[in-house]
Amino acid sequence: MKKQELAAMIDHTILKATATEADVKRLCAEARENGFASVCVNPVHVALVSRELAGSKVRTCCVIGFPLGANASEIKAAEAEFAVSQGAEELDMVINVGALKAGNETRVRKDIAAVVDAVAGRTVKVIIETCYLSDDEKRAACRAAMEAKADFVKTSTGFGSGGAKIEDIKLMRESVGDTMKIKASGGIRSYADALAMVEAGADRIGASSGIAIIAEAE
Template sequence: MYNIKNSKQLASLINYTNLNNMISESEMKEFLEKAKELNFHSVVISPTYVPLAKETLKDTEIKIGSVVGFPLGFEDTESKVAEAKELIEKGADEIEAVINLNYLKDEKYDLLENEIRQLKDAVGDRILKIIIETKALEDYEKANAAKAAQTAGADFVKTSTGFMSPNHIFENVNDINIIQKYAPKIKIELYGGIDEYKFANQVLTGGADLIGSNKGYEIVKRYKELRENTQVTPKPITLTKKD
């Protein structure tokens, strides 16, 4: 839970995301320059542009995240592990892998845990985030997915690919509460539909550790405009009554 004090802190809690599969290299360079301007926690980009991000962001502390099994997650485990290893070799710091929802729906938790464990072994000391697509799940399935991720050693549960997102803050907070209850040691990232500061602040206050957003730049710039560029210097006062 956070009490946001300034735009720098807000940016440090956002994974600035661009997974547009039609984006050109020049457009990606522009995106990365925006990320550098505000110093986000990370960028999340397609595997294609990981080497470009590695070069562009080499003098920053911004982490590079990319995706495995995106967006459906039904590839076999060996393919996902190979993808993850290749991304690490190219310079990724954080891997976001979509779970196999077939395993979850069939309650094959041993297979689900095995896949996550192999992915964590593949990324080593890098961050592994498991995307569970909460909008497609019943509450008990969210709980079991989070438990499997924690048991298998994942670092984060991420709530959405962005293709299916909770529609309301109460749905998001419900997801946070379930994950915190059944996987209390794992961190939580919310993604999907977070396109303004008010919503971002609500989910961070509600218990998310990080948020992912395609609108990260706009969120932080708007916050800075409203909060930091409109400060009023208070008039001096005395603490005693005038005669």
């Protein structure tokens, strides 16, 4: 895969607690220069990112209910609305993992739908945190995301006990078919990692190592 093709699939990401405005501005400059899909940040940085990316094709992406997914649905919806008001075009929300583990798929679906409905017209990616789930739970999470009419299912926050795995991407693709897109994130640090995820069925790559990844693609 050529450098620009891969770059256009990468969400250039900075979600660490210590991220400063200078760090975020640097990330935005890198994203503009390299043609990344988006810059993904915590809600506090959304307005800054939106300003820095103005006039470019790079989208502003914000995480919701991050990283645990344990907020009430109403809070996630309000957080998503706020992010959109600040300029977010894409929202990466974390599911209620505990509800899924308890077998309450209906609650998970309603949780996702609360965010989808709150930001109608914006892209919603649903983080299912695969490292904590059995295969059946991963399928249930994908099913809930489909029924809630989200746009993507996403593997990981990068803050859990594990990140993206090839077998999970394949399972998620089998679960959603062509009805949704898939984002692989968590531990993707090289061109080989990224290419393997794309070959397994990923449409988007979330990474804080985007520059290193595309440098290898050259």
